[in-house]
Amino acid sequence: xxxxxxxxxxxxxxxxxxxxxxTKGFDIAIFRTINDEVFAIKDACPHKQGxxxxxxxxxxxxxxxxxxxxxxxxxGEALGHDEGCTNVFTARVExxxxxxxxx
Amino acid sequence: xxxxxxxxxxxxxxxxxxxxxxxxxxxLYDITVFGDEPYGNYNRILLSPVLAGEKTIDxxxxxxxxxxxxxxxxxxxxxxxxxxxxxxxTVTASDGLVEEYDRLLIAxxxxxxxxxxxxxxxxxxxxxxxxxxxxxMLEATRNYKHATIIGGGLLGLEAAxxxxxxxxxxxxxxxxxxxxxxxxxxxxxxxLRNSLEEKGMDFxxxxxxxxxxxxxxxxxxxxxxxxxxETDLVVMAVGIRxxxxxxQQAGLHCERGIVVNDTLQTYDPKIYSVGECVQHRxxxxxxxxxxxxxxxxxxxxxxxxxxxxxxxxxxxxxxxVTGIDLFSAGDFTxxxxxxxxxxxxxxxxxxxxxVIKNNCLIGAVLYGDTKExxxxxxxxxxxxxxxxxxxxxxxxxxxxxxxxHGGDHIADMSDETEVCGCNGVCKGDxxxxxxxxxxxxxxxxxxxxxxxxxxxxxxxxxEQILESTLGSDYETPESKPLCLxxxxxxxxxxxxxxxxxxTSIKAVRRALxxxxxxxxxxxxxxxNYYVQSAWHNEAQxxxxxxxxxxxxxxxxxxxxxxxxxxxxxxxxxxxxxxRAIADxxxxxxxxxxxxxxxxxxxxxxVEKAVLPKIWKDLNDAxxxxxxxxxxxxxTVKTCVGKQWCRFGTQxxxxxxxxLEELTWASWMPHKFKLAVSGCPRNCAEATIKDFGVVCVDxxxxxxxxxxxxxxxxxxxxxxxxxxxxxxxxxxxAFIQFYREDAHYLERTAPWVERIGLSRIExxxxxxxxxRSHYAKRFHEAQKISQIDPWKxxxxxxxxxHEFTSIKVINA
Ligand SMILES: Cc1cc2nc3c(=O)[nH]c(=O)nc-3n(C[C@H](O)[C@H](O)[C@H](O)COP(=O)(O)OP(=O)(O)OC[C@H]3O[C@@H](n4cnc5c(N)ncnc54)[C@H](O)[C@@H]3O)c2cc1C
Ligand code: SF4
Ligand code: SF4
Ligand code: FES
Numbered sequence: 001x002x003x004x005x006x007x008x009x010x011x012x013x014x015x016x017x018x019x020x021x022x023t024k025g026f027d028i029a030i031f032r033t034i035n036d037e038v039f040a041i042k043d044a045c046p047h048k049q050g051x052x053x054x055x056x057x058x059x060x061x062x063x064x065x066x067x068x069x070x071x072x073x074x075x076g077e078a079l080g081h082d083e084g085c086t087n088v089f090t091a092r093v094e095x096x097x098x099x100x101x102x103x
Numbered sequence: 104x105x106x107x108x109x110x111x112x113x114x115x116x117x118x119x120x121x122x123x124x125x126x127x128x129x130x131l132y133d134i135t136v137f138g139d140e141p142y143g144n145y146n147r148i149l150l151s152p153v154l155a156g157e158k159t160i161d162x163x164x165x166x167x168x169x170x171x172x173x174x175x176x177x178x179x180x181x182x183x184x185x186x187x188x189x190x191x192x193t194v195t196a197s198d199g200l201v202e203e204y205d206r207l208l209i210a211x212x213x214x215x216x217x218x219x220x221x222x223x224x225x226x227x228x229x230x231x232x233x234x235x236x237x238x239x240m241l242e243a244t245r246n247y248k249h250a251t252i253i254g255g256g257l258l259g260l261e262a263a264x265x266x267x268x269x270x271x272x273x274x275x276x277x278x279x280x281x282x283x284x285x286x287x288x289x290x291x292x293x294x295l296r297n298s299l300e301e302k303g304m305d306f307x308x309x310x311x312x313x314x315x316x317x318x319x320x321x322x323x324x325x326x327x328x329x330x331x332x333e334t335d336l337v338v339m340a341v342g343i344r345x346x347x348x349x350x351q352q353a354g355l356h357c358e359r360g361i362v363v364n365d366t367l368q369t370y371d372p373k374i375y376s377v378g379e380c381v382q383h384r385x386x387x388x389x390x391x392x393x394x395x396x397x398x399x400x401x402x403x404x405x406x407x408x409x410x411x412x413x414x415x416x417x418x419x420x421x422x423x424v425t426g427i428d429l430f431s432a433g434d435f436t437x438x439x440x441x442x443x444x445x446x447x448x449x450x451x452x453x454x455x456x457x458v459i460k461n462n463c464l465i466g467a468v469l470y471g472d473t474k475e476x477x478x479x480x481x482x483x484x485x486x487x488x489x490x491x492x493x494x495x496x497x498x499x500x501x502x503x504x505x506x507x508h509g510g511d512h513i514a515d516m517s518d519e520t521e522v523c524g525c526n527g528v529c530k531g532d533x534x535x536x537x538x539x540x541x542x543x544x545x546x547x548x549x550x551x552x553x554x555x556x557x558x559x560x561x562x563x564x565x566e567q568i569l570e571s572t573l574g575s576d577y578e579t580p581e582s583k584p585l586c587l588x589x590x591x592x593x594x595x596x597x598x599x600x601x602x603x604x605x606t607s608i609k610a611v612r613r614a615l616x617x618x619x620x621x622x623x624x625x626x627x628x629x630x631n632y633y634v635q636s637a638w639h640n641e642a643q644x645x646x647x648x649x650x651x652x653x654x655x656x657x658x659x660x661x662x663x664x665x666x667x668x669x670x671x672x673x674x675x676x677x678x679x680x681x682r683a684i685a686d687x688x689x690x691x692x693x694x695x696x697x698x699x700x701x702x703x704x705x706x707x708x709v710e711k712a713v714l715p716k717i718w719k720d721l722n723d724a725x726x727x728x729x730x731x732x733x734x735x736x737x738t739v740k741t742c743v744g745k746q747w748c749r750f751g752t753q754x755x756x757x758x759x760x761x762l763e764e765l766t767w768a769s770w771m772p773h774k775f776k777l778a779v780s781g782c783p784r785n786c787a788e789a790t791i792k793d794f795g796v797v798c799v800d801x802x803x804x805x806x807x808x809x810x811x812x813x814x815x816x817x818x819x820x821x822x823x824x825x826x827x828x829x830x831x832x833x834x835x836a837f838i839q840f841y842r843e844d845a846h847y848l849e850r851t852a853p854w855v856e857r858i859g860l861s862r863i864e865x866x867x868x869x870x871x872x873x874r875s876h877y878a879k880r881f882h883e884a885q886k887i888s889q890i891d892p893w894k895x896x897x898x899x900x901x902x903x904h905e906f907t908s909i910k911v912i913n914a
Contacts, residue, residue: 008909016621016647019909030909034621051663054651056624063624065651065659081551102912 003102010096018053029053031073033060039073040091040100046084105133109194109204111184113138115147116378116394117210118166123402125174131406134176135202140233141181143167148391151423154237154265165541187353189371206373209350213343213379222315228337231262244269247335251324253312255282257422259340263304264424274305276312286420286431291454291470298427345380345387360387365412367401377401390418403618410616411590419480430476433466433483434458444497455497462490475499477570491859513571523561528554530568537572586625588618593846600633606642607634629847636842639884652732655905656892657714665714667706668731669721673741673759674702683724687717701738703729712906718893727891736775739763744781753798755781758827765831768889772845790818793851794834803830807837808855816852819860822868836867836874839881
């Protein structure tokens with residue numbers, strides 16, 4: 001099952017930055033990398049729920065603002081020697097319009 | 104299809120290169136490794152403790168057979184490569200097995216040199232190089248009585264010591280009159296010999312071996328002077344020769360070693376080489392630290408990142424004989440142009456010699472107590488000016504007062520002692536990670552344990568633990584690279600920014616060949632600061648390279664909410680301001696109102712989206728951002744001074760306000776606090792601030808480099824001045840010099856210790872032209888910088904996207 005939802009234009013997110021989509025239950029962070037790839041993951045760090053949307057985006061990774069864990073934007077997994085994972089949503093960009101699949 | 108990488112030599116340098124490569128890009132190659140020895144990769148250095156019975160072979164394995172399998176590396180253990188065909192791009196093993204390569208890495212190490220005297224090929228004449236040699240030696244300790252080691256260098260003495268631990272009678276034969284003459288001067292060499300003799304070792308100094316005698320197996324040695332010696336085993340430890348035959352046969356250019364360039368490529372660009380087999384800029388190496396540096400650079404090029412240069416290494420040595428502490432590095436003999444500092448106490452077996460040239464340490468020999476070795480080595484490699492600490496240099500870092508890490512008691516420290524407060528890592532955790540994971544460097548310890556990965560204040564301690572756990576295997580970083588994305592240290596990066604006029608992070612990454620496409624948080628934040636501090640008129644700020652607090656102009660709290668702290672100039676406030684704060688607190692249902700340590704009021708628990716609104720209300724009451732969230736000038740703490748206090752000598756509050764007006768909204772390498780006390784009773788605690796003023800009858804004492812944080816440090820007195828104008832000028836100059844010289848995230852306290860008070864005096868006090876140059880630059884930068892960031896966002900609509908969500912879904 002897929003459930004695609006339009007969230008906004010690519011330009012609304014700064015390169016190497018992130019914006020938040022609020023849903024009823026939780027927030028989703030939408031990331032834009034330096035190469036304009038877009039990723040969507042739950043806005044909660046696997047460590048202590050830090051808001052990943054507030055982190056620094058580098059490569060296809062984000063570093064959590066609270067205690068510096070680095071999370072893969074592709075898999076939602078903590079990188080390096082930390083362990084943990086957050087939910088990942090499929091995202092796509094068509095003619096500058098970002099949609100995510102809430103499944 | 105993936106490219107094929109073939110590695111010849113399954114030793115320390117080759118496998119380190121593969122590990123580094125896997126770290127950067129695990130998917131790039133199909134990797135095949137040939138190793139002459141029938142095992143995984145082991146830590147050759149630790150063969151000495153294995154021989155001495157202090158460790159087992161299992162303890163010293165670095166990469167087990169499982170490791171190769173897990174990483175999809177095809178290992179041909181026990182297979183020797185006998186031919187490289189550069190045209191067909193294949194290698195052939197001695198049993199006929201052929202593998203193709205796209206890139207080849209030669210890491211064949213070196214061979215022990217066997218003196219070609221008559222009898223050198225008899226049974227019982229061996230070298231000390233690999234597990235096989237150790238097995239033979241251990242076997243001999245069970246069946247024979249007398250071993251002779253030819254060569255009184257590092258390796259020979261470690262072999263001699265090891266055999267002696269098993270009850271063998273051991274004689275060391277040495278050509279010169281000083282043991283380890285390449286690492287020791289005659290005094291320390293003599294002390295070493297005495298201690299080893301006390302342990303029961305015999306020496307034949309200035310003796311030249313002429314012949315090894317025996318019928319099939321060795322039974323004795325004849326010397327050139329006609330004397331002789333009976334022995335059951337001869338270990339030759341007289342040096343190593345780079346293992347270059349294979350490369351030579353393949354037509355690669357070799358001199359003493361396989362000649363490589365700064366990217367570790369041989370004359371055939373498809374073929375790389377690392378380790379003891381290479382010759383780089385005329386030097387060959389026989390210690391692991393430089394080989395690991397080569398491995399890092401080589402891996403980077405193999406990973407096709409195409410950057411990073413190997414530029415040679417300075418090395419240091421320690422002898423791994425339990426009970427004997429010896430350290431040597433650099434030029435320890437000196438000449439007419441050098442000076443020596445020496446302590447010698449034969450009674451307690453202590454000797455220290457430091458060689459100094461042009462106010463820099465260039466060599467050291469330590470005997471009996473080597474705990475300062477790492478520090479001296481660091482001073483040498485960073486070529487730090489030691490004139491300020493010269494009188495205390497011989498006594499070691501811990502005698503520098505507050506500056507030491509107090510880490511000379513590492514051995515006494517219990518395993519439960521917490522080393523890293525940020526991540527709750529204890530000494531025991533770190534030692535365990537080092538020994539079980541086979542870690543060698545600070546970065547590795549950081550990655551595995553997180554120790555010193557956060558605030559970094561325990562870095563020195565972690566380095567010392569590494570040092571004490573690994574002994575000489577520890578790689579002392581040359582001058583530390585800014586981060587893992589580059590090999591350039593801070594200074595080089597800043598110099599490039601100045602010289603090449605680099606005004607953006609991107610330009611720096613391009614000019615200095617960054618290894619990663621868009622950097623990591625560490626370099627992004629540093630570079631963003633460096634370009635702006637050098638080119639305040641022209642450099643663009645990159646908000647995405649700032650930590651969230653500086654992007655949102657508020658401090659993120661652990662629940663994702665923010666705190667708001669408006670500026671209170673010089674710690675003074677008014678009923679109107681207090682009313683506006685009270686109103687805002689009620690209107691926005693602020694949970695906690697707190698009096699901060701910097702004499703102002705903090706509102707805690709604000710939703711990010713509400714920030715611009717609350718700022719607007721505070722702006723309307725005349726208040727601006729307190730920058731309580733930034734690597735920036737924070738507060739000027741004051742006492743009431745002459746206005747009210749019966750002891751006050753000057754108007755400390757008013758001066759505080761002036762200083763705050765001068766310095767507010769300035770970005771710094773780290774947070775920066777000021778204070779002004781009205782008299783030496785110092786109620787404003789000016790002597791633990793980055794810049795503190797203590798008013799006295801005759802004027803003002805200016806204090807710098809204090810810190811009340813994790814590690815408390817009292818300020819140094821910079822100078823006395825007589826007028827408020829001078830206070831302002833000196834303050835501006837000091838700040839600007841700090842801003843342009845300190846590393847990002849280096850507070851004034853460690854910075855002052857690193858560069859020395861006298862350099863700061865030179866710039867800020869003694870040289871009027873320099874002082875006014877820096878003060879002027881500060882004023883120029885402030886003209887651009889002094890804009891209230893809150894107003895920009897609450898009223899002028901800057902960065903609106905930062906404070907709103909892109910979409911709200913109600914389903
Ligand atoms: C006893 C001892 C103590 C030491 N102590 C220290 C110390 O305290 N500090 C320090 O820094 N250094 C020390 N060293 C030196 C250090 O061990 C070496 O510098 C380091 O191991 C060299 O690494 P390498 O990869 O260049 O060579 P090696 O580790 O020797 O690896 C080369 C490998 O290539 C294999 N090989 C060679 N030719 C072929 C071929 N044709 N086909 C297939 N395989 C081949 C060899 O069998 C070997 O396994 C010590 C060395 C010894 C022996
Ligand atoms: S520092 Fe001196 S002047 Fe200031 S309050 Fe204290 S006693 Fe008074
Ligand atoms: S001392 Fe500072 S860093 Fe530590 S808990 Fe308190 S506010 Fe946080
Ligand atoms: S919550 Fe993300 S690192 Fe701690």
